[in-house]
Amino acid sequence: MDSREKILSQVRKNQPGVAMLPDLNFSSSSDNIAEKFSTVLVNIGGAVLEVSGWDELHASLVTNFTNKRIVTTIPELNQRIGTVDFRQDPHLLENVALAVLPGKFAVAENGAVWITDEMMGDRALPFICENLALVIRKQDILPTLNEAYQQIGMSSYNLGTFIAGPSKTADIEQSLVLGAHGAKSLVVYLMK
Template sequence: MSSRAQILARVKENQPTLTNLPADLTGMVQYPDPVAMFGSVLDGIGGMMYRVKDYEELISLVKTQFAGLERIISTIPELEELTEKDWQDLPPHSYEDVDVAIIKAHFGVAENAALWVTESLMGQRVIPFICQQLVIVVHKKDILSNMQEAYQQISNAHYGFGTFIAGPSKTADIEQSLVLGAHGPKNMTVFVLA
């Protein structure tokens, strides 16, 4: 008997009587001002949030904040003037020296400052992880309160890869002392578009 058949047979033999899945939870936490909550949670996990009224304001902020940095890439057409052209089809290893990556998120979640990003918004899967600094743009209307709403929003969407990103890469493995920039971005900026 193959391992597969053997394992499945043993599972069938040993699993208990069927119990039902619980009903979906209701009445989950709601915030009167989800954007404010998102900003405060993000601050707590080492990120920064800016509210901007349009791309023009966003561009000027990026220009000042990341002045002097050489390699800035983005998947957002509105930011073309700031960023490297035709970068998307290179081998993933070649992004090792990207200083700043600017991508969009489908939505953000106030309770944990996580942003949902799928492959189609990343250019390549490795981008939000390999860059030195990460910038994510999200619309104000797309800040949800909690994770239940988040998965309702994702629903049965098709993606090859998707991830929630909450703040910069971090570790506290050395004596529980928090250090930002473990392997991935050393900081994370979120622009909330009005």
């Protein structure tokens, strides 16, 4: 008997009588949801900026990144920033100073933004870039992860990730340091 059969037969023999799955009904509130999201994200080291259009967004992006490599997957920004051929080796993205990517939605309780592979250009991009900007519509903020997974439903991504703030570590004496391996800074743009 190979290990698969051995493990499965032992599991079948030993598992206890069936226990039902519980309902997932939790409280949530959409009051001041954008403020709540901002407060939480700022607390975990991120930043939030409200913008009313692509021009304003672009102007805000470039102030801090003049003559640096900026990469985006947002069509509205491609004319202003340029396009990248994402069929190339992901290692070549290492010198990206700023990646500007669209998020699907954000979560107020934890400051996270949901993003899936088709929005990333290359799957390495949100993690290898030095700084990350995520853009969502202001109305796309959900109260908790419970609503987030209702929204995600059975959508068919290949890779999906919640990103909440910049990469960080507190492994050295519990001192919080931003920029462990991933992005050193994260800005979420809320498009009005």
